[in-house]
Amino acid sequence: MPHLHIRDGLVVPPFVLGLPNLNQGAKLVYAALCHIAKSAGQDHCAPGQKILSAMLGQSVRSIQNHLIELVRNGFITLSTGFPGDFAIYQLVVRPVVPAHQQQKCRPATPRRRA
Numbered sequence: 001m002p003h004l005h006i007r008d009g010l011v012v013p014p015f016v017l018g019l020p021n022l023n024q025g026a027k028l029v030y031a032a033l034c035h036i037a038k039s040a041g042q043d044h045c046a047p048g049q050k051i052l053s054a055m056l057g058q059s060v061r062s063i064q065n066h067l068i069e070l071v072r073n074g075f076i077t078l079s080t081g082f083p084g085d086f087a088i089y090q091l092v093v094r095p096v097v098p099a100h101q102q103q104k105c106r107p108a109t110p111r112r113r114a
Contacts, residue, residue, distance in 0.1 A: 010035055021073060028056055029074055030064040033089050044090045 001069045010031040016022065022030075032055055036045040049067075053060045067089070079088040 016075070022069065022075075023061060023066075025058060026069040026075075027071075028058075029046040029063060030070055033070075033076065034091060037091055044088050046086050046088045048086060049091055054059075 010028065012027050012031040013034065016027050016030060019027075029052060032052060033045055033047070036047050037043060043106070047055075049060050049063045052058075052059075052063045052103070056063070067078070071078055075092055077090040077092065080089065
């Protein structure tokens with residue numbers, strides 16, 4: 001099991017931040033899954049929903065809803081049916097985000113001094 005204390009903080013990947021189709025809870029769960037997988041040097045992880053719940057301070061039901069949202073939007077795939085009744089969450093490296101769901105960001109323009 002990877003180290004579960006988050007001393008350096010969770011980092012939400014930049015391509016996820018501006019997506020209006022994912023709520024903030026799902027973005028946080030995705031960041032936690034990325035952190036756990038990266039800590040193990042993998043592109044997948046298998047934390048229990050109770051572990052994610054304790055880690056993020058959310059109810060198990062909220063975690064389940066966020067995981068469903070991540071699967072539905074193509075950010076993770078889910079493999080189940082393993083001994084011990086656990087699931088493996090496979091991170092999708094570059095999920096396809098339709099252009100109409102991407103938030104357009106413009107670089108800041110410096111203010112002119114009068």
